[in-house]
Structures are given as C-alpha cells and as structure tokens.
Amino acid sequence: MLLxxxxxxxxxxxxLSLFFERSHKVLESLLIPFEIIFINDxxxxxxxxxxxxxxxxxxxxxxxxxxRNFGHQIAVSAGLDYAKGDIVCIIDADLQDPPExxxxxxxxxxxxxxxVYAKRKTRQGESVFKTWTAKMFYRILSRLTTIEIPLDSGDxxxxxxxxxxxxxxxxxxxxxxxxxxxxxxxxQTYVEYDRDARHAGETGYNFRKMxxxxxxxxxxxxxxxxxxxxxxxxxxxxxAFIATLxxxxxxxxxxxxxxxxxxxxxxxxxxxxxxxxxIGIIGEYxxxxxxxxxxxxxxxxxxxx
Ligand code: UDP
Ligand code: MG
Numbered sequence: 410m411l412l413x414x415x416x417x418x419x420x421x422x423x424x425l426s427l428f429f430e431r432s433h434k435v436l437e438s439l440l441i442p443f444e445i446i447f448i449n450d451x452x453x454x455x456x457x458x459x460x461x462x463x464x465x466x467x468x469x470x471x472x473x474x475x476x477r478n479f480g481h482q483i484a485v486s487a488g489l490d491y492a493k494g495d496i497v498c499i500i501d502a503d504l505q506d507p508p509e510x511x512x513x514x515x516x517x518x519x520x521x522x523x524x525v526y527a528k529r530k531t532r533q534g535e536s537v538f539k540t541w542t543a544k545m546f547y548r549i550l551s552r553l554t555t556i557e558i559p560l561d562s563g564d565x566x567x568x569x570x571x572x573x574x575x576x577x578x579x580x581x582x583x584x585x586x587x588x589x590x591x592x593x594x595x596x597q598t599y600v601e602y603d604r605d606a607r608h609a610g611e612t613g614y615n616f617r618k619m620x621x622x623x624x625x626x627x628x629x630x631x632x633x634x635x636x637x638x639x640x641x642x643x644x645x646x647x648x649a650f651i652a653t654l655x656x657x658x659x660x661x662x663x664x665x666x667x668x669x670x671x672x673x674x675x676x677x678x679x680x681x682x683x684x685x686x687x688i689g690i691i692g693e694y695x696x697x698x699x700x701x702x703x704x705x706x707x708x709x710x711x712x713x714x
Contacts, residue, residue, distance in 0.1 A: 412436065412443040413494030414511075417484035421502040422454040423609035429463055432500070432508035439512060446471045447502075448488045450613075451478030464714055476709040480618060482584035482625075485564060487708050489576060498567045499586070503607035506565040513600050514567040523595035526559055526566035526587075527602050534606020539619075546623050550588075553631035558591045559599060571595065582700045582707060583625040592630070628697055635694065638687040645683050652676070 414432060418425070429445075436443040447460040449472060457474055464470040473487055485499055496518065500506045506527065514525040532540050547560045564586050575593040576586070591597070614622075627634065652672075659665060 410441050410496065411494045412439070412441055412496045412498065412515075413488075413492035414443065414445045415485055415488035415492060415497060415499045416445060416447050416502050417450055417481050417488065418447050418452060418456050418460065418502045419450045419478060419481070419484070419613040420452045420454050420456060421610060422452075422456050422459060424503050424607070425456060425459045425463075427608060428502050428504055428508070431504070432511075433467075435508045435511055439515060442469075444469050444471055444493065446473065446488045446491060448472070448484040449474045450481070450484035451475055471714055473710055474712045476711045479708045480621075481564075481614065482586055482622065483708050485586060486584050487710070489573060491713070492573065494573075495570045496567060497570070497573050499564045501563075501565065503610065503612075505604055505607050506563075507602065507605065510565075510600065510602050511567065517598055517600060518567055518569070521596065522598045524566060524568040524572055524590060524593075524597040526562045526590075526597065526599045528559065528562045528599045529604045530601045532604045542619070546626075550623075550626055550630070553627060553633040554588075556588070556592050556630060558588050558626075558630070559597075562587065562599065566590065569595070580701070581629060582705075583629055583697050584707075585622065585626040585629050588626055588630045624693060625697075628693055634690045638690055641683050641687065645680060649676070649680075 414436065416428070416432075421428070432445065436445070445463075447463075447470070449457045449460060457472075460470075460472045464472050471491070473491060475484065475487065479487075488499075489497065496515070498511055498514070500508065500511075510527055514527065517525045532543075544561070547558070550558055551560060566587075568590065572590060572593050572595055576589055579589055581589075
C-alpha cells in the first residue's frame with residue numbers, strides 16, 4: 410500500500426525545509442511506503458533548488474517542474490496524474506495544513522471511508538476579508554448546487570485510488586477539485602482542525618485567483634446563474650407590462666400625462682443593466698466551453714524525476 414503526498418509549490422522557499430522535515434517525519438512514522446510529489450508551479454524563488462536537493466537525498470521524493478505558473482488547482486492535477494499511490498493526500502506547502510493530521514485522516518480511511526477531508530474549525534492569520542468571502546462563497550455554492558460540497562474545507566484531503574481514477578477521467582479544464590471529489594461520491598467523512606497561519610512568505614492566491622476559483626466552482630457545478638438571468642428577464646418584463654398599462658391609463662382615462670424623462674431614463678438604464686449582467690453570465694459559461702473545446706494540455710512539464 411503506497412501513499413502519495415501531493416504538494417503544490419509556488420514561491421515557498423521559506424517553508425519547504427520545515428514542511429519537508431515535518432511531513433517526512435509523519436509519513437515515516439506511519440510505517441507504510443510513501444512518495445512525496447512536489448509540483449513546482451513556476452516559482453520565482455529558490456523552491457525548485459530545495460525540492461531537487463530533497464529528491465537527491467531521498468528516493469521517495471519526486472518532483473514535477475511546470476514550465477510556468479499554472480495555478481494551484483492545475484498544479485495539484487499534475488500531481489494527481491503522476492501519483493502512483495493507492496492512497497493520495499493533497500496538502501499545502503505553507504504548513505497551514507498540519508502534516509500531523511494525516512495520521513488521523515488515515516485512521517479514518519482505514520475504518521472504511523474512501524475520502525477523508527479536513528474541515529477548518531478556525532482560520533488563523535488570514536484577513537477578515539478573506540475568511541468572510543470564503544465563508545460566504547462556500548454557503549452560496551452549497552445553495553446553488555445539487556451535489557454536497559463540504560463547507561469550509563479546502564483541498565487538504567486523503568482519498569482512495571478509486572476516487573483518484575474518477576478524478577483523472579474528468580476532462581474539464583477549469584478544475585475545482587473539491588467539487589469534483591464531492592461529485593465522485595463514495596463514502597466521505599471529515600476530521601476537524603484549526604488552520605494555522607502560513608509559516609512564512611505570502612499567499613500565492615491573490616484576489617484575482619480567488620475570484621477565478623470561485624467562478625470555476627460555480628460554473629462547473631451549477632446552472633443557477635443562467636437560470637437567474639431568465640428570472641430577471643421575466644420580472645423586468647412584468648414590470649414593463651404594468652408600466653405600459655399605467656401609461657395608457659394616464660393618457661386616455663385620466664388625461665393627465667406629464668412627459669417624464671426621468672422614468673424613461675431609469676427604465677432604460679435598468680433594462681440595459683439586466684441585459685449586460687445576463688450577457689456577462691452567458692459569457693462566463695461560453696468562455697469555459699471554449700477552453701474545453703480548444704483541448705489544450707492542462708499544463709506543460711519542463712522536467713521531472
Ligand atoms: N500554490 C500554487 N500555485 C499558485 C498559488 C499557490 O501551487 O499559483 C500553492 C502554494 O505554494 C501552497 C498552496 O498552493 O502550497 C496554497 O496556496 P496559498 O497558501 O498561497 O493559498 P491560501 O492558503 O492563502 O489560500
Ligand atoms: Mg496557504
């Protein structure tokens with residue numbers, strides 16, 4: 410039974426040594442064969458050199474060096490493609506996900522579960538804005554989708570080869586792994602933990618990347634935004650119909666019609682706004698369909714061992 414630990418790395422030179430020390434110690438204590446796969450996602454610092462030095466000293470350390478920064482979800486996907494394990498664990502390199510929790514997760518898996526995810530009880534060292542938007546996002550997403558995507562959990566999770574095979578077969582380019590794993594089904598459970606602040610360095614998830622992940626999650630697992638457009642359209646049309654009746658009534662019955670440029674302006678702006686939102690939402694889906702049609706490789710590997 411081989412365990413593969415998947416570690417995406419983007420500018421983590423200050424964390425890698427301690428991460429390696431802690432995770433290696435935990436994995437050795439589990440007394441099962443393991444491999445650690447570091448995916449260097451176009452880091453601009455010394456991360457790659459560090460990873461290479463680990464892999465020189467230990468046979469169990471593998472690395473994949475991507476040709477540029479493809480983003481966290483794609484880096485993890487690359488790791489999943491190359492993992493040989495019967496059990497796979499995805500973990501961050503910044504020590505926000507404590508490697509020591511792997512032991513607890515493995516114990517749960519051995520009880521017959523096929524996916525064990527780690528649920529964040531508290532989050533430390535992250536801005537109020539980030540914690541709040543993340544919290545809102547998970548709640549909105551869960552209302553929009555029919556599949557049950559666990560609340561307040563990232564990609565820190567342990568799962569069985571059966572699940573891995575399903576994920577590998579999923580062809581979408583806009584990866585939202587936590588959703589895909591939920592979609593796959595199987596017996597799932599969780600362990601709770603307090604999420605630490607990152608050990609050192611800065612987050613690689615800027616606002617733009619967070620927004621993209623959120624949109625990928627919503628568009629991959631829900632058509633609700635498209636339906637919303639239709640509802641909006643219906644509501645606006647009903648208003649327009651009532652307004653028309655009112656105008657006719659004022660002109661022909663009470664004959665006190667004051668030409669109102671104000672109401673005209675407002676209604677035009679309102680309809681224009683609704684239409685633009687509608688087109689924008691359709692555009693989000695279209696651009697994702699286009700990316701899938703292009704069928705480009707998800708990532709490019711420069712070097713691996
Ligand atoms: N990461 C990555 N590519 C990116 C951004 C981040 O591989 O473009 C890695 C990063 O090195 C870390 C994990 O993904 O191991 C989580 O990223 P981060 O800690 O920056 O995100 P946060 O915890 O702030 O959401
Ligand atoms: Mg982090």
